[in-house]
Amino acid sequence: MTFIGEFDLVHPLLYPPGSVVLLLGNEAIARGAIEAGLGFAAAYPGTPSTEILESLADVAEHYGFYVEWSVNEKVAFESAYAASLCGVRSLTAMKHVGLNVAADALMSSAYIGVEAGFLIVSAEDPDMWSSQNEQDNRYYGLHAYIPVFEAYSPWEAKELVKYAFNFSEKFKHPVIFRSTTRVSHSSGPVKFDVVPSLKSTGRFVKDPSRFALVPAHARKLRVKLIEKWRSICEEVNNSPFNKYIDNGSRRLIICCGTGYGYLMDCLKILGVEGKVNILKISTTVPAPRRLILDALGGCDVALVIEELEPILERDVKAMAFEEGVECEIHGKDLIPLIGELNIDKLIHGVAKFMDVPVPSNFLNPLKCNIEIPTRPPTLCSGCPHRASFLELKWALAKSGVRDVIFAGDIGCYSLGVDEPFKVQDIMLEMGGGIGSANGLAHASNQFIVAIMGDSTFYHACIPALINSVYNKSPMLVMVLDNRITAMTGHQPHPGSGFTATGARVDEVKIEDIARGVGVKCVETIDPFNVKDSIDKLVKAIKFVLENRTVALVNSRRACTLMVVSNARRRGVRIPRYLVDLELCRACGICYNQLSCPAITPMPDKKASIDPILCFGCSVCMQICPFNAIKPSETPSKDWEEVWRVN
Amino acid sequence: MHSKNILLVGVGGQGILTMGRILASSAIRRGVKALTSEIHGMAQRGGSVVVHVRMGDVESPLIGIGMADAIVGLEMMEVLRYIQYANQKSILVINDRIIRPPMARTIPTKNQIISELDRLKLKYVIIDALNLALKAGSEIAENIVLLGSLIATGILSEYIEITDVENTLKEVFTGRALEVNLKALKYGYDACRQHVNENI
Numbered sequence: 015m016t017f018i019g020e021f022d023l024v025h026p027l028l029y030p031p032g033s034v035v036l037l038l039g040n041e042a043i044a045r046g047a048i049e050a051g052l053g054f055a056a057a058y059p060g061t062p063s064t065e066i067l068e069s070l071a072d073v074a075e076h077y078g079f080y081v082e083w084s085v086n087e088k089v090a091f092e093s094a095y096a097a098s099l100c101g102v103r104s105l106t107a108m109k110h111v112g113l114n115v116a117a118d119a120l121m122s123s124a125y126i127g128v129e130a131g132f133l134i135v136s137a138e139d140p141d142m143w144s145s146q147n148e149q150d151n152r153y154y155g156l157h158a159y160i161p162v163f164e165a166y167s168p169w170e171a172k173e174l175v176k177y178a179f180n181f182s183e184k185f186k187h188p189v190i191f192r193s194t195t196r197v198s199h200s201s202g203p204v205k206f207d208v209v210p211s212l213k214s215t216g217r218f219v220k221d222p223s224r225f226a227l228v229p230a231h232a233r234k235l236r237v238k239l240i241e242k243w244r245s246i247c248e249e250v251n252n253s254p255f256n257k258y259i260d261n262g263s264r265r266l267i268i269c270c271g272t273g274y275g276y277l278m279d280c281l282k283i284l285g286v287e288g289k290v291n292i293l294k295i296s297t298t299v300p301a302p303r304r305l306i307l308d309a310l311g312g313c314d315v316a317l318v319i320e321e322l323e324p325i326l327e328r329d330v331k332a333m334a335f336e337e338g339v340e341c342e343i344h345g346k347d348l349i350p351l352i353g354e355l356n357i358d359k360l361i362h363g364v365a366k367f368m369d370v371p372v373p374s375n376f377l378n379p380l381k382c383n384i385e386i387p388t389r390p391p392t393l394c395s396g397c398p399h400r401a402s403f404l405e406l407k408w409a410l411a412k413s414g415v416r417d418v419i420f421a422g423d424i425g426c427y428s429l430g431v432d433e434p435f436k437v438q439d440i441m442l443e444m445g446g447g448i449g450s451a452n453g454l455a456h457a458s459n460q461f462i463v464a465i466m467g468d469s470t471f472y473h474a475c476i477p478a479l480i481n482s483v484y485n486k487s488p489m490l491v492m493v494l495d496n497r498i499t500a501m502t503g504h505q506p507h508p509g510s511g512f513t514a515t516g517a518r519v520d521e522v523k524i525e526d527i528a529r530g531v532g533v534k535c536v537e538t539i540d541p542f543n544v545k546d547s548i549d550k551l552v553k554a555i556k557f558v559l560e561n562r563t564v565a566l567v568n569s570r571r572a573c574t575l576m577v578v579s580n581a582r583r584r585g586v587r588i589p590r591y592l593v594d595l596e597l598c599r600a601c602g603i604c605y606n607q608l609s610c611p612a613i614t615p616m617p618d619k620k621a622s623i624d625p626i627l628c629f630g631c632s633v634c635m636q637i638c639p640f641n642a643i644k645p646s647e648t649p650s651k652d653w654e655e656v657w658r659v660n
Numbered sequence: 661m662h663s664k665n666i667l668l669v670g671v672g673g674q675g676i677l678t679m680g681r682i683l684a685s686s687a688i689r690r691g692v693k694a695l696t697s698e699i700h701g702m703a704q705r706g707g708s709v710v711v712h713v714r715m716g717d718v719e720s721p722l723i724g725i726g727m728a729d730a731i732v733g734l735e736m737m738e739v740l741r742y743i744q745y746a747n748q749k750s751i752l753v754i755n756d757r758i759i760r761p762p763m764a765r766t767i768p769t770k771n772q773i774i775s776e777l778d779r780l781k782l783k784y785v786i787i788d789a790l791n792l793a794l795k796a797g798s799e800i801a802e803n804i805v806l807l808g809s810l811i812a813t814g815i816l817s818e819y820i821e822i823t824d825v826e827n828t829l830k831e832v833f834t835g836r837a838l839e840v841n842l843k844a845l846k847y848g849y850d851a852c853r854q855h856v857n858e859n860i
């Protein structure tokens with residue numbers, strides 16, 4: 015998806031060979047895979063990886079490969095991996111923490127190896143722009159004996175993906191392609207090459223001694239793996255993506271991934287271009303030993319630049335030690351360990367290493383003297399989660415339940431962590447809310463509410479729900495079912511009723527799953543119907559208190575952002591709500607307790623609704639104790655209709 | 661280093677990502693290297709959003725502190741939030757609009773913001789993008805209005821012209837959306853030209 019998807023005339027991935035197109039890094043990765051003859055792709059969304067599969071899905075029909083949004087990363091990995099075993103070139107993509115979910119399969123895949131090229135794209139998030147940690151998955155490569163390649167830009171990403179597919183197929187081994195936010199979500203010019211004919215189905219040729227990891231087979235495969243790894247270690251020395259620039263200096267900078275682009279710009283800013291030797295590495299795991307030793311050989315001092323962990327740095331230091339190379343090696347002593355790299359962070363270490371001053375703009379930036387309030391992300395106006403949270407809190411109060419732990423999870427609803435809701439007391443990882451709720455329910459005397467989104471429910475909550483039935487964990491499970499994976503940009507899931515490529519399918523219903531695994535109290539609410547929702551929530555809370563076991567409430571209402579963009583596209587009028595200032599008593603319930611961004615207090619504390627921000631959910635009208643809020647017009651039939659998108 | 665650095669700032673939902681891509685695409689169609697960098701996910705939910713656009717002889721996507729040639733602000737407070745990217749030569753193109761963060765207790769007034777820009781001796785133009793967008797036909801076209809204003813400052817004249825942006829819009833939008841955006845671009849361009857003429 016570039017620009018605003020619905021207005022696209024030509025999809026960026028469909029331009030003819032020879033075109034130079036502005037591509038997002040993720041689209042460049044997708045294009046690289048297409049130019050490598052991709053036949054199968056499976057992923058689970060997660061920032062910053064999402065647009066890889068999203069853009070592949072857009073053009074799947076055109077090129078004839080298979081694409082799916084899988085239920086989670088483990089299944090995505092296993093599906094794509096199996097396609098490779100059938101001789102079909104395949105790819106799986108996920109955010110860095112997604113690889114934790116798929117790690118079990120990852121480890122085994124190295125023992126078995128692959129048939130056709132198989133690429134695991136790990137899109138990582140240094141600085142945690144949209145993530146709960148900044149783990150560096152190059153460690154997974156070392157851990158599993160799987161090579162990890164990294165690019166510094168969209169144009170390099172496309173080429174490196176093609177190389178990685180060939181590499182994988184040559185060694186019959188999986189390859190991890192590591193991207194980071196500033197590659198995945200940067201865009202730049204990318205030149206298109208021809209798309210070869212592809213194979214989207216093949217044949218699985220049975221060979222249990224290789225494909226079935228019983229201990230007897232695994233022991234033999236482990237020996238083979240180590241042999242294979244030795245030849246991979248040799249081969250990376252020949253990669254055209256590792257580049258040595260000899261400027262006849264006694265200083266050397268070794269860099270990998272994004273480090274290269276920032277370094278080149280820093281050297282220009284410092285006016286020391288061409289004054290240092292540079293070894294640019296794209297095959298970080300395993301590090302190209304021969305290239306590194308050759309480059310170190312002629313130098314007195316070296317600096318290793320890499321984002322996050324000192325993985326290459328440790329390798330370089332070990333090599334120098336083993337070979338007795340007399341070179342002083344710097345790395346994380348000059349380059350920050352925490353957060354992403356950028357010019358501002360690199361300039362200091364590079365200037366010090368090059369023995370030149372840091373330009374003054376980096377030392378004395380302009381400073382604003384007035385206080386600017388923070389602007390944390392918030393739930394959108396009209397978001398059904400906001401209504402659900404309010405109803406949940408009111409229902410708990412109505413039931414006389416005060417001491418509550420809200421076991422939260424990951425999605426848009428994580429924003430409920432802040433005032434005024436504060437309904438995310440724990441947030442561990444996807445599925446972690448209901449999992450920890452099981453423990454909380456038995457290890458504390460507090461009332462437990464587990465909150466999760468619909469996509470999160472399918473992803474990793476079902477085993478924990480079964481556990482809560484099996485082990486009788488008293489808790490209220492509240493699913494916020496906005497019909498889609500909203501946080502990552504509206505990807506469909508098993509409950510949405512359609513697939514990645516838009517094909518209609520039967521919905522897998524949350525209520526059916528809950529009843530199927532034995533939950534005895536299952537309710538469905540519409541959060542835009544406040545009174546009825548509170549009544550049903552009260553009923554479910556009572557059930558938990560009386561029966562000391564689990565109850566589930568599914569709060570079902572489509573994501574407002576998605577509905578509003580559909581409404582705009584179809585020219586459907588959005589009914590706006592207005593405050594009758596005669597009736598408003600300035601109680602503040604609408605702007606304090608509902609805290610909708612469209613509603614602000616005026617100087618006299620009466621409410622005012624911004625007609626541009628109001629998306630017509632009507633919840634403020636329903637909760638106003640003085641009937642002071644009214645629609646500006648009767649909502650049309652078409653408006654009711656757009657809410658039933660899926 | 662021959663390059664231009666444009667920082668786009670505002671609030672999630674204002675179309676800042678689209679703006680960055682249209683700007684970069686317009687450069688690329690002229691054979692100029694252009695890079696953008698954006699943040700998706702959490703940051704788009706009404707949070708503060710910043711997009712870096714770099715053109716010319718550049719290898720990495722993020723602008724250094726004090727190195728922005730222009731800052732385009734779709735919201736006034738956001739301009740001050742990222743003011744460290746500006747320098748005395750930068751041009752600021754600012755939407756005449758304040759969006760209150762929902763839970764903020766106090767926010768600065770427009771006058772306070774403008775005096776702060778004056779204290780820092782910065783060059784700026786203030787554009788009423790919302791009204792121009794509404795005049796063009798849609799409240800969501802503020803981004804394109806300001807894109808027109810940015811072009812009118814002349815800061816990018818060695819790389820792109822207004823017609824390049826128009827051509828990009830024609831490649832991205834059709835029908836009514838195209839009509840609205842072409843108008844928005846022109847209104848923003850004209851409004852800024854008027855300012856530039858008055859002030860020079």
Ligand SMILES: Cc1ncc(C[n+]2csc(CCOP(=O)(O)OP(=O)(O)O)c2C)c(N)n1
Binds near residue numbers: 058427470
């Ligand atoms: C293991 C893992 N995979 C993916 C993500 C990225 N991610 C964050 S929230 C989310 C899903 C949110 O969807 P949903 O549960 O439906 O809630 P919504 O955002 O729609 O409210 C995803 C996929 C993640 N954080 N961890």
